Amino acid sequence: MPLPDDDHTGSRIREQRRLHHLTQQQLADRVPYSLSLLNQVECGARRALPGLVAAVAQALGVNASDLTGPPAVTSLPPDRLVALVAPIREALDRFDLGPIPDLPAVRPARALAVAADALCQQVRATHLRAAATALPVLLLELTHTVWTAPSTEAWRALASSYRTAHDVALKLDHPDLARIALDRMGWAAGRASDPCIEAVQRYKRATLWRCATSTHLIAAGQALLEGQTSREALAVTGQLHLGLATVAAKQREATAVATHLAAARDLAGRVGGEAGDVHWLSFGQVNVRLHELGASIAMRQFDTALGQARALAVPDTILTSRRARYMVDRALVEMEAGSPKTSLRYLAQARHVAPEQTRHLPGTRTTIRGLVHMSRRAPDSLGGMARWIGL
Structure with missing residues (x-):
């Protein structure tokens, strides 16, 4: 069954009516409007006037904004969402302001690197609120450290924490903040002189944008790793191919999807096993098959996707x-x-x-x-x- 692509007030009235176990006739009986009008509004043939929206909202016991709004993408109340996101935004803004003398305490660089890795793990375990709560203090400590006692380890940990900020912001539906976090990640990764982290940053930017520029971003990431044969470099390169497959799928370029999935599959074989320990990318044969499924969905090849989904066994060891x-x-x-x-x-x-x-x-x-x-x-x-x- 094709998905409904309408997102108007009438479609939301229909959704709420069905969620309240009412037929059109039963809802029409509760409002001072005809069944014919209600039917035309629900299918989008006529505009939902404010009086009808108010009457339907009262009959269903919902807010009028639930029917007219854009649909909410998060169930967190706005004030709680702001409380989670605002401190992250403030910590990201401190990146170029030098040392932060008002911090009560700053952990050693090694402890901060361990904490950064633990936060990456929390996000992959989907403990988003816990990660979002701990992240601002870690960002401030690392920012202070790279200004007062810079080291490769500290810069890497800061780049990793900016990547976590991106992941949290994106999952909490703040793409603007996710973009800022990726800019900061690129800034820190360049100072860490770590091509793998820089390549991961290109991958994240490309999959966030998913537009024509994305292929250039990933190509730049691949150029950073050209000629490198370490397990880390192979896993990151394979993930870059998965990113290209994702971008190509959005653009309905089936040949390019197949090409990049094949390249990723080959690299996964060379890496051996699931490389979940490499930058928390979880790169491996299972992840390749998961991206293959995602590509089929993006291209709306649902019969193919159904066969792929039913044939795929995802082990508990996967993130x-x-x-x-x-x-x-x-x-x-x-x-x-x-x-x-x-x-x-x-x-x-x-x-x-x-x-x-x-x-x-x-x-x-x-x-x-x-x-x-x-x-x-x-x-x-x-x-x-x-x-x-x-x-």
């Missing part, structure tokens, strides 16, 4: 963030195949494994909206899931 992403992708393709119960089951599994990440993944919202549109009356489990993501 939690990757397993949760697979479950959401699986839910999406099962919904597209007309298997709502299976789709909802995988969404529930993703929520159990990684609730914070699952709540914010765009695929979660897309799948739930699709399931609501498939159902004349949404089951309680689907309604609960929709409320959980703020639909």
Whole structure:
């Protein structure tokens, strides 16, 4: 079943009506408007006037903004989201202001490097709030350290922490802040003189933008690693090919997708095993297959994606963030195949494994909206899931 591509007030009225287990006739009976008008509004043939929106909101017991808004992408209340993000933004702004004398204490560089790696691990384990809470202090300590006692280790740890800031900001739907964090990562990585970290920064920028410029960014990352044969360099180079496959999939360039997936598959064989320890990229054969699935979804080749998803066994050893992403992708393709119960089951599994990440993944919202549109009356489990993501 194709996904509904409408996102107007009428479509949101339809979603909320179904989530409240009402037919069109039952909702029309509760508002001073005709069934015919309600039907035309829901399908987008007529505009939803303010009076109708207010009446429907009152009948359903929801806020009018839930029907007219852009749809919310996070269930965190705005004040709590700001409380998480604002300190990260402030810490990023201190990057070029020199030492920070008002810090109560600063850990040694080695301890800061260990803490930076631990925060990367927390994000991959999808503990987003914990990572976001600890990140600002770490950024300030590292910023102070690179200005007062610069070292390669400190610069690497700072670049890694900026990368974590990008990941957290993106997962909390702050792409503007994610871009700033990547700029800071590039600044620190250049001073660390670490080509692998610089290449990872190019990869992150490319997958954030996913436009024509992205291929040039990844090519620049590949040039940094040209001729290097270490396990680290091979894994990062392979991830760059996966990034190119992702960009090509968005542009529906199937030949380029196949070429870059083949190159990544070859490099994964040379790396051996799943290189989850290399910059937390989780590069390996499983990750290649996960990107293959993602590419098929991006190109809307859902029959192919369904076969790939059902043939893919994701081991428990894979990072939690990757397993949760697979479950959401699986839910999406099962919904597209007309298997709502299976789709909802995988969404529930993703929520159990990684609730914070699952709540914010765009695929979660897309799948739930699709399931609501498939159902004349949404089951309680689907309604609960929709409320959980703020639909």
